Amino acid sequence: MKNKIIIITGASSGVGRALAEGVLQRGGHLVMLTRDAEKTEAVRAELKAKTKSDKIDFIQADFDSFESVRKAAEKFKSKYDRLDILINNAATTNADFLKTENGIELTFAVNHLAPFLLTNLLLDTIKKSAPARIINVASNAHIKIDFDNLNGEKKFDPFLAYKYSKMANILFTFDLAEELRGTGITVNAVHPGVVNTAIYRQITGIQKLFLKIILPFAFTPEKSASYILPLIESEDFAGVSGKFLYKTVPLKIKQKGDLLADRRELRVLSKRLTGLGYL
Numbered sequence: 001m002k003n004k005i006i007i008i009t010g011a012s013s014g015v016g017r018a019l020a021e022g023v024l025q026r027g028g029h030l031v032m033l034t035r036d037a038e039k040t041e042a043v044r045a046e047l048k049a050k051t052k053s054d055k056i057d058f059i060q061a062d063f064d065s066f067e068s069v070r071k072a073a074e075k076f077k078s079k080y081d082r083l084d085i086l087i088n089n090a091a092t093t094n095a096d097f098l099k100t101e102n103g104i105e106l107t108f109a110v111n112h113l114a115p116f117l118l119t120n121l122l123l124d125t126i127k128k129s130a131p132a133r134i135i136n137v138a139s140n141a142h143i144k145i146d147f148d149n150l151n152g153e154k155k156f157d158p159f160l161a162y163k164y165s166k167m168a169n170i171l172f173t174f175d176l177a178e179e180l181r182g183t184g185i186t187v188n189a190v191h192p193g194v195v196n197t198a199i200y201r202q203i204t205g206i207q208k209l210f211l212k213i214i215l216p217f218a219f220t221p222e223k224s225a226s227y228i229l230p231l232i233e234s235e236d237f238a239g240v241s242g243k244f245l246y247k248t249v250p251l252k253i254k255q256k257g258d259l260l261a262d263r264r265e266l267r268v269l270s271k272r273l274t275g276l277g278y279l
């Protein structure tokens with residue numbers, strides 16, 4: 001990993017932050033793609049003190065806004081001519097039905113559309129850097145997408161919105177892996193495990209009680225990162241692509257049958273909503 005250029009989105013907290021520390025310990029050049037400059041500067045200072053590495057850059061990107069994602073991609077490309085590893089990790093949960101400035105339900109926009117757009121905007125740079133790796137942090141909490149309710153049209157349920165977005169991460173992974181076959185770029189999705197992080201702060205009601213019981217037994221972010229880091233650095237994963245992995249082994253998708261129709265529908269929709277056009 002030494003001197004590899006590595007973007008981690010959402011590196012200011014939780015799993016992303018633990019991955020950032022692992023990357024720096026291994027000599028990688030980290031680009032933290034995060035939304036909160038003040039918080040990121042504090043995390044950057046801590047990471048620097050802990051790892052004794054100063055190969056830490058910061059590019060601001062708010063995933064609520066496609067404009068912000070586009071600016072971040074442009075900024076990255078103006079500074080770097082290589083991207084060896086892209087880790088799409090940032091995500092949110094939202095108790096309330098909120099829409100972005102682009103009129104899209106916030107969870108779907110932040111968790112799927114923003115990384116979809118970012119990845120596509122960076123793809124030419126990644127292709128120039130092959131062999132390269134893309135890792136999408138998904139979740140075992142995923143469910144078949146109801147495309148008629150993806151934007152909360154029928155009803156908004158915070159868990160459902162999150163689960164759709166995480167299924168979108170997996171479908172996008174499979175789609176992109178196929179598109180990039182033979183290019184030297186691998187694309188995999190991971191379930192990080194149940195990890196005690198800030199992502200659960202929005203949870204209310206009975207689920208909050210449930211979380212109070214299980215979270216003390218959950219992974220620490222560092223433990224979770226220890227299962228993801230081999231996908232970034234190990235030669236064992238050099239040619240592995242199009243997988244959904246947990247603790248480095250394949251995990252079953254919770255959707256039966258052929259995923260091709262959903263993959264296609266999601267791809268067309270994502271291109272249209274992000275302004276990347278039809279395929």
Ligand SMILES: NC(=O)c1ccc[n+]([C@@H]2O[C@H](COP(=O)([O-])OP(=O)(O)OC[C@H]3O[C@@H](n4cnc5c(N)ncnc54)[C@H](OP(=O)(O)O)[C@@H]3O)[C@@H](O)[C@H]2O)c1
Nearest residue numbers: 010012013014015035063089090091139194195197198199
């Ligand atoms: N924790 C679990 O049990 C669990 C289980 C399965 C999957 N996952 C997945 O693991 C990944 C990491 O989550 P985590 O548990 O580490 O959560 P976390 O600690 O809440 O970290 C989420 C990261 O995403 C960033 N983020 C949130 N909204 C954003 C936005 N609008 N624009 C830009 N960045 C934004 C956060 O930024 P701020 O620091 O500024 O808030 C933070 O850096 C996610 O993809 C999540 O779905 C987690």
